[in-house]
Amino acid sequence: MPPILTRFRQIWGSxxxxxxxxxxxxxxxxxxxxxxxxIILPIGSTEQHGPTGLIGTDAICAEGLAHGVGExxxxxxxxxxxxxxxxxxxxxxxxxxLRPSTLILVIRDYITSLAKAGFTKFFFINGHxxxxxxxxxxxxxTYAVLSDLNLPNADRVQCRLANWFMCGSVYRLARELYxxxxxxxxxxxxxxxxxxxxxxxxxxxxxxxxxxxxxxIYGAIDFRxxxxxxxxxxxxxxxxxxHGKQFYEAAVKELSHQYLEFLAKE
Numbered sequence: 001m002p003p004i005l006t007r008f009r010q011i012w013g014s015x016x017x018x019x020x021x022x023x024x025x026x027x028x029x030x031x032x033x034x035x036x037x038x039i040i041l042p043i044g045s046t047e048q049h050g051p052t053g054l055i056g057t058d059a060i061c062a063e064g065l066a067h068g069v070g071e072x073x074x075x076x077x078x079x080x081x082x083x084x085x086x087x088x089x090x091x092x093x094x095x096x097x098l099r100p101s102t103l104i105l106v107i108r109d110y111i112t113s114l115a116k117a118g119f120t121k122f123f124f125i126n127g128h129x130x131x132x133x134x135x136x137x138x139x140x141x142t143y144a145v146l147s148d149l150n151l152p153n154a155d156r157v158q159c160r161l162a163n164w165f166m167c168g169s170v171y172r173l174a175r176e177l178y179x180x181x182x183x184x185x186x187x188x189x190x191x192x193x194x195x196x197x198x199x200x201x202x203x204x205x206x207x208x209x210x211x212x213x214x215x216x217i218y219g220a221i222d223f224r225x226x227x228x229x230x231x232x233x234x235x236x237x238x239x240x241x242x243h244g245k246q247f248y249e250a251a252v253k254e255l256s257h258q259y260l261e262f263l264a265k266e
Contacts, residue, residue: 019070021078029117032076037153038121038263039114040077042066043135045084045128048092050186050231051205055094056082057186057194062127064197065164068252069125073259078114081106084131091220092230100134107138108145111159115146120156123259126163127190135161160262162255165190169250177243183213183234185227189247191236196244207237 021029021039044059054060059082070077086097098106111122124135139159146154164170165187174182174189182189195202213233215226224230 019074019077020067021076024076029076033118036075036263037119037156038075038123038259039119040066040070040075040259041081041110041122041124042077043081043084043124043126043128043131045086045089045097045130046082047084047086047089047095047097047128048186048230049191050234050236051207051229052203052236053186053191053230054194054198054201054203057190058084058127060127060197061164061190061193062125064193064248065127065251065255066125068248069255069259072252072256075123075259078110081110084128085134086128086130088130088217088220088223089230091224100137103131103134104138104141107135108142111142111157112146112149115151115153115157118153120153120158121263122157122159123262124159124161125255126161127165129163129165129184132161132163158262160258162258164251164255167251167254169254170247173246173250178235178238180233181235181238183211183232185232185234186230186236187234188236188239188243192239192241192244193247193251194244195239195241196248199241202241207231207235211235 042062044062046056046059048055049057059080063080066077069075083096083098085100085103086095089095090097126132126135142159143157146157170189178188208229211231211233212227217223
């Protein structure tokens with residue numbers, strides 16, 4: 001059984017709710033804060049991922065890995081931020097996006113709310129490259145806002161961006177399995193991870209042997225004109241659930257190490 005489903009079964013079957021914020025009580029969170037001020041926040045996107053990739057791929061990957069890291073490190077995990085900055089994908093049906101300015105406010109408000117409760121270490125596990133610039137800007141704005149609020153722990157708040165797809169172990173595995181056919185969007189690595197996490201949602205569709213790559217990203221219409229089926233140099237037909245398990249285990253191990261290292265640093 002995929003780990004995300006196993007985890008949910010454990011939670012609902014045994015009453016274990018302390019690891020997921022939305023399945024915890026405020027009393028449990030208050031107790032958690034007595035021994036840790038760290039929290040993991042999964043963030044992804046809701047956007048097209050080619051003819052065979054799930055629209056929720058980036059959020060699914062971030063959430064599944066965040067739950068795995070949370071379990072491995074005994075960290076609290078926040079609800080997933082499912083919609084990110086994906087304006088360039090919105091010419092494809094089903095894609096959703098926040099504007100960068102909106103996402104900055106969302107991140108700022110998330111962190112501010114949790115910082116008021118006593119959290120100081122915010123570890124964002126990100127599944128979407130388009131979020132990276134906006135998240136870094138959001139962190140900078142949040143530090144300034146928290147300082148203006150004169151919170152007791154404002155100077156101790158730290159945010160870390162961890163992009164699972166940029167883990168060294170993940171990159172090496174993708175190169176080993178797929179070579180140049182990994183591409184940069186609707187990749188076999190991320191599709192494989194969703195297949196492992198949600199095996200009942202595996203999709204099949206014909207894929208052209210010719211796939212576009214190398215075009216700069218501008219607006220949504222221009223993006224679809226240059227990448228008509230949504231892929232960017234990738235061949236997701238190579239993905240398998242077995243590969244997804246390998247990516248899951250490699251990423252959880254590396255991200256867990258990063259999280260614990262982040263907690264330990266002043």
